[in-house]
Amino acid sequence: MANNNSVEEYLVYLKENANELRQLGKKWGMTEEEINSCVTEALSMTENKEELKKSPKNKARKCWSYFLFALKFQLAFCLLVFVLIAGIYITASYHEPTQRAVIKVIMPYSYEIMRLVRLAAVPLHGMFNISSLYNSECLIENPYFIQETPDCNICRSFKQAKGLNASTFNATKFTAYANTLKPVKLMKTIERNITYSDIRKMYLETQDRLVAEPHQFTSTVPSIQSLSQLFDEDHGEEIDAHENQHIDWHSTTVKASAGLRTLFPRPHYLPPETEVTLEKHVLIDGPNTTAYHLPVMNSSPLHLYTQGSGKRRLLVRPVEGCKEYCNSMLVFMDPGDALLYNRDMWRVYLSTSGDTTSVGYVIAIQI
Known part of the structure; x- marks a missing residue:
């Protein structure tokens, strides 16, 4: 709506100052026919909006705007996840019931999580030795665990x-x-x-x-x-x-x-x-x-x-x-x-x- 108002105001300005524009065109060495053509085109309001939408520049702007939106969305999502994890970690550090609840939830997936971390760290081994960061597995046999009988x-x-x-x-x-x-x-x-x-x-x-x-x-x-x-x-x-x-x-x-x-x-x-x-x-x-x-x-x-x-x-x-x-x-x-x-x-x-x-x-x- 704001764009339409600005265009109408600009056209009113052009109409009010048409004579000045003609004088300016003569100073630039334009012929009367060229001046009339430019004024007519500017005042006609018959521009093809569909052609503007299909123009390469307009498509590039849209793609760029989509890219910026996706980038901002990813950054906002990562920030939200980071804040959520940090909040849970801080809460669990000082609130024992929360700590027990978090451990209970992630315990069944602890090995898979650490396996993903180790696999993600494999490329780092080519640059420097990070073995000391995960030197050994803590494996304690549970004498009360009974393996489920397979089919x-x-x-x-x-x-x-x-x-x-x-x-x-x-x-x-x-x-x-x-x-x-x-x-x-x-x-x-x-x-x-x-x-x-x-x-x-x-x-x-x-x-x-x-x-x-x-x-x-x-x-x-x-x-x-x-x-x-x-x-x-x-x-x-x-x-x-x-x-x-x-x-x-x-x-x-x-x-x-x-x-x-x-x-x-x-x-x-x-x-x-x-x-x-x-x-x-x-x-x-x-x-x-x-x-x-x-x-x-x-x-x-x-x-x-x-x-x-x-x-x-x-x-x-x-x-x-x-x-x-x-x-x-x-x-x-x-x-x-x-x-x-x-x-x-x-x-x-x-x-x-x-x-x-x-x-x-x-x-x-x-x-």
Whole structure:
């Protein structure tokens, strides 16, 4: 409305000052015909508004105005979210009931939230080391937690573990088998044997950091009850000679994971968006170690056991609620082989099948 009034006022001004405009045109060297044409066009009020709307300049202005509006809206939304989060944080810091309520709401999603934070921070690793900001996972087993029994119909038709060559196994196949919950043996996942000596060499290169970091260590050998006792001195001959021994190094730190990754690289068939959790187990067993079940990790249900050295038998059994409906499977593992399985459906028991020391490696994969 304001624009229409201003146009009408301007036209009235032009009519009142037409003579002055004619004189000004003559001074500029315009002919009488050119002056009349300009005055007629200015006073006609017959401009084509539709053409003005379709003009490139008008479209550019509209696009620019939409962009500015979207930008302002995003800034206002981000500011509102920031103020909301800051308000909740400050309130929870000083008001205990609010704090308990907030923790109760976000607790079921805490791992997923921190996983997104870690994935978002991956590009920063290329610029500087930020490992100290999230050095270890706090994993506490809940003795009162009972795992929900899965649908046993899933495993009724499984007769034996599928055997595939790791060189032809890709990210698409990994995702497919991970979703079917069927155990898969992947032959030659790693190309060389990983022995006690290899792990000890890695340990000696990062000794101070590994000993100081949080970890759990269990051993059936009375003289070896810590990581230092296992690796500070060479116990290779003793381990090879001790038939019934079992050692479990349970690591949950970034620094230990980085060292172990030099021995057990990230499998090439894992999709880029998957995460190998910090929780890992290194298992060192004597030639005739008593059978035991592989560790069950809470960080993720999808587990991957890799045979670093030695030959072993793995008995893959259904979980307690599905034993009557599903078959147990026997898998023979050679050095370099790996077994992919879901701990929600299966429990894996390890026993000997040779007269050499065994080195195993268990990781959890978040998909």
